[in-house]
Amino acid sequence: MSTTEAAASTGTNGNGASGYRWVGTRPVRHDGLDKVAGKARYAADLNLPGMLYGHILRSPHPHARIVSIDTSAAEAMPGVKAVVTGADFPEAPPKGATRNLMCTVIARDTVLYSGHAVAAVAASTRREAKAAAEAIEVTYELLPHVLNISDAMADDAPVLHDNLFTRGVEPRPTEPSNIAARTVYERGDVEQGFAEADIVIEREFSTQAVHQGYIEPHACVVDCDQEGKAVIWASSQGHFMVRSSTATVLGWDTSRIKVIPAEIGGGFGGKTTIYIEPVAALLSTKAGRPVKIVMSREDVFRATGPAPGAIIKMKVGARNDGTITTAKAWLAYENGAFQGIAAMLGCMCVVSAYTLDHLYVEGFDVVLNRPVNVAYRAPSAPAAAFAMDSVVDEIAERVGMDPIDLRIHNCPSQGDPTPYGPKWPMIGLRECLEAIRDSDHYQSELPEGQGRGVASGFWFNIGEASSATVNLNENGTATVITGSPDIGGSRASMALMAAEELGLDVHLIQPVVGDTEVVGFTDVTEGSRATFATGMAVVEACRDLKEQLRKRAAKTWDCDVEEVEWVDGSAVHGPGEQEPLTLAAITGNAKRTGGPLGATASLNARGAGPAFSVQVADVSVDQETGRVTVERYTTAQDAGTAIHPSYVEGQMQGGVVQGIGWALNEEYIYSDDGNLENPGFLDYRIPVASDLPMIETCIVEVPNPSHPYGVRGVGEVGIVPPLPVMANAVADATGVRISDLPLSPPRVLEALTAAES
């Protein structure tokens, strides 16, 4: 079944059936030709005259004090033009987010994970730079390290930061520890909830750290001049973030830095921070030449942010009619070498797909000697959903209820309280559950020997700051400039919304991602926000333009502007005494009616619409090898409104497959001495085409009332359900429930063997 048929069969559209002319259609993306022709320029594709190559030396130890760094041999090597160490960077404050950023970019006194940057070289060729970096002599004093949550939380654990005292504990601890923070959400009385329950299920789960796995390694070219200004070409999820973060690390004023966004080769959250730009900037300043740094794949795995592993304990009570009465959750998430908010986010998500009168959720953020966590698509939600939706599946089995019906029975609606406080706005969880229940897939008989699993997932989505400038050209075309990098087709979405507003053919609109000096401030692309928030700015600018266009028509006709309406791309005279004026007619005459037409909008987008996804999979399990094969997969997701349905489907399918990888194969494997043992795509195995079936999609559209077209944002939530979907399907296929990910062949085989004996 094709995705289009799947969408049609569920009564949802995603096919422009909403009365819009352009929103909901599927034009070829504006930047597509360059990308299929091999012309699109990513950061590593830029070469400048006189450019040097930078190479970063990284720590081979997970935890050590840097006693000394001797760069003299490196500086004397052929082709070397500059060498920097942590001592060349401004001093970091003693604690806080600024310290964490500064000390992630380059270590100061202490290295906190294998792969931590300690020094860098710029030389004429890649080889010269690498050879010189390897000639830098670093003397380390080794310190004891911790690599997993349990060890890091132990009373006698080696402590990473002697000024880190657990937040969220009263009284404030007097001793430092690796527990950065404790988060609690509670409502009602869980003991009462358990007393009201007919069955109580208590389980412990674990997930492993995984990497975002974008195919493009981090890359940048930085050119600093003699006046102290820097131009940075970088691949990132937000070039204003690159500007501010680079300025912070270097102690520079942001006005010294201009960032030109290169095309970005995947991010998934992993490019919401920086690693190499300040290093290249300092090398360029020292050398007086442009410097390019491209990370190796090994460095990407060792030194950029994975998503955290987690340990989650769930205790859930339910009545025999399927009503979930209460949930108690204990969550601990890795943070990497510096503290983050992974556990807090996990706490907010863990029971969000369910209505609960009684809940108690407690989370711990834990630092350890691994690279610093960075966001990965709905960060923290997948592990939390794995725990909760595995238990919910067991409840459905125990009470003899269809797992979708049980979820519908416990489904929150608008006005119900969220676990973390505010009330739910309009949400589409029920519609997603119904879409899966009614899907051809769920209605079909499960083939012999296979297992079927379902699960749901939640993600917040966010708004934040965005800017857009829309210029109307003299020939009646439009240029839409935004500050959001185009990660997966957002240029096309911006153009579609502008086309809808202006009544202009989408092919007459040129969407552009502007650098930090041509468009207003725009936050990093995260929280599924680009089409939602930056789209709002585009719509606002277009609405401003429509007012201007009406005024120009009124001036041309010498009538009151109130008599002019904007209809389908033309000014129409209400009383009907004038022939309509097309947009092109007005822009062509603009010099005589007041000059060129352009508008800018900058806003803080409020009212991001929460996202839900519900998914079902059929799997088979090879009893001899433990290999799990995904035979069929269907995902339903509430998009609010699908602006470009093909790219909405693409986000849904991509999220699902990343989740399948997390569930079945992917994991960071560390040796006892603290080194990552699988820092490459051969041993860190992400899903390939032959591992998968088609991913059938049902776009559900419950519009977000806070967005002019109802957009919720679709980038993230798709990765949440696959972890429990896979676990539930494997349990259905084998009768064995596995609570530790990944469900890799050895682990599944071990579980099957254990169950037999």
Add this chain to the structure above:
Amino acid sequence: MSRTHVNCEVNGDAVDFLTEDGESLLNALRDELGLIGAKEGCGTGDCGACSVIMDGRLQCACLIFAPEADGASITTCEGLASADELHPLQQCFLEGAALQCGICTPGFLIAAKALLDENPDPTETEVRYALAGNLCRCTGYDKIVRSVLEAAVQIRTPA
């Protein structure tokens, strides 16, 4: 360091360049010839982003020493389209929304061309196995596989 003079044919043109012996064909294509379509995703032959067709065989350019290309005929992504028309694979990738970030796209196009050159009427399973050496982290492969199957139809039955 001494450099080797390499003569080869790239996308139908006779070209030559100087290279160090240990340099990869990928770096030579990108740095010496300015053909940036092939990308380095891993440098170890695991991701396929640097796929090229060399003397009729699909290869990872990152695993080939540049001097090995002497006398060879190489096709890169830049060689797929004619002056006035995209290759059907390129057109189908665009219309089928088979790319998101686009970094893997040149490699997929080349791998798909290598498949269709050998097997003009592949099954879905054959497409999936032929593309198994190319990693895409954005799409989940669904729209890529559909687009390759559609391009195969178009190539077999020209309008």
